[in-house]
Amino acid sequence: MSVSPAPLRVAVVGAGAMGADHVRRITTRISGAEVTAIVDPDTGRATAAAELAPGSVTFASFEEALEAVELDAVIIATPGFLHEPVILPALDAGLAILSEKPLSDTVESSLRIVEAEQKLARPHIQVGFMRRFDAGYLQLRELVERGDNGALLALHCAHRNPSTPPNYSESALITDSVIHEIDIVPFLTGEPIVSVEVKKPRRNSLAPDGLVEPQFVLFETASGTLAIVEISVNIQFGYQVTTDAVFESGVASIGRAETIQIASAGQIGQSVTPSFKERFGLAYDTEIQRWVDAAHRGEIDGPSAWDGYLASVVADAGVLAQQSGKKEPVTYAIEKPAFYETRQSLATAPSSATA
Template structure:
């Protein structure tokens, strides 16, 4: 990859919805060493609005058009998961640095095709957008677990709450689009893989859209028996909240609680709740993208690899089965980690973890 004389990575952002537009704005305003030169989306109004956030960026209806018409070094993929593979495969063929929002893809089979294609190259090119690995709270919690300062980790209580869901949000998407974050970050924090998954469904929230059984509780069990209990609750109305309580042998640690000003007035006290993922994880996204850009300049990745994306897809697939059956489902990985994805001594502790 030959970086232009400006020193900036030439980036195409594919998908101009909320996440894609946020990345366009982020790279233009807060990231060094990169510039958005193309925005891709078939929606004419949406792609035009996102491109306005990056003066000089061209707009295209398809990634193939952008590849043919524009000199690119890298691509950020912010489309729905089922549309990731059709962008990732030609991007790999073109030798581009790739940051794919979660999930890597929507099926295990697709994820396998992606990692097989990537291994035809000389090194990993794909980083998956599990941004919680870059959040200060999760990093501190991971270090605390590894230190053994409070004895062994016994369990995690995780809450993943959204104010509402977009139209046509399916029940399986609770696992594949939302709990997928916990599916990735739990092994990252605990330091071992998930071996089983179970889903329990309490009384349904009447505020949820018709046909959506919400909330649900997802039980993730790791290799040593650590149990992560995940409350996925996506029509809770009050705002966006992601918290984790870690239960150790001799203590409890918590992350994600409000840290802003507490106001007492009119006979009550309260603190603000972040309205969306942008406020809760904005700093983590900034760190993630900056490190991806820096790594791309160095010819590597600095975060979750396509292998991590594959592992998450296997657990999510088992989770959808558990969701439908009500039974505990073992997680069975089809292959061992290829040497291609092993962490080199010079890599960040995040890379390929």
């Protein structure tokens, strides 16, 4: 008779909407893990999140949590510029790490994280690109790999939010939103992004003052496959993420039919998910469960710190393209280290996604 391992003792760093959602997820829907510590300098947010995980303890800093309680793993759900200060001590402590996107806020920081991780015997960091766990994207990737409709020629992607939070900047269109497409395009095509261009149409008058959006971001991969991404973040009607894949002999579409379509009284309509939590809720559940299961095995099971580094390089070029109005090349500083040539999983990018 096999004995189940003790639950993974998890610290959740950042008790905002994403962090609190993960606390709730681990407590109610994930097996093999429990939330032991919640870290947030905002006492009110930390306390509210702790109510979702009976027995958890709150801390103002990750260092305090490391000293006070026994931990096996950490989920980082803070803004990107706060990731490195948590990741580095977590690596030193040998913890399993799930870092929400982006890996970090700069290429230099992402590279430092990749270099620090390689001092260990194996990868410990998984990056929270949850779209790799979404059924639609997995089916689309399988279709690309099978080649039933010939080669993939282009992708039309739309990433639409109802509104933006306070202090949302133009660069965040790339670093906080399009960063998901930056990861998913290589995941679907099996090759790296080599250039970025940004076009700005007529401005949405509903956007906050100073924010120029929507924008259209054009990515080119190594073989010449193009991906155009519409990023609209004040579109009001709800949260919508769609992808149309153009093949030599057909088109495949995902993201438009999450809910029932009703024809009635001379009209056809369907509801739209209000936020990312509803649109990708099952993908998040799958991501976290597989991360927990892999941590028990001493592995990761999804995008690595290397994938996070690649995304940060493309995002950097994207922000430059926003400013220059030109097609900007993407230049990766290093080739993929052998350290990251681990076993492939459904949510692991092909090894061809190197520079």
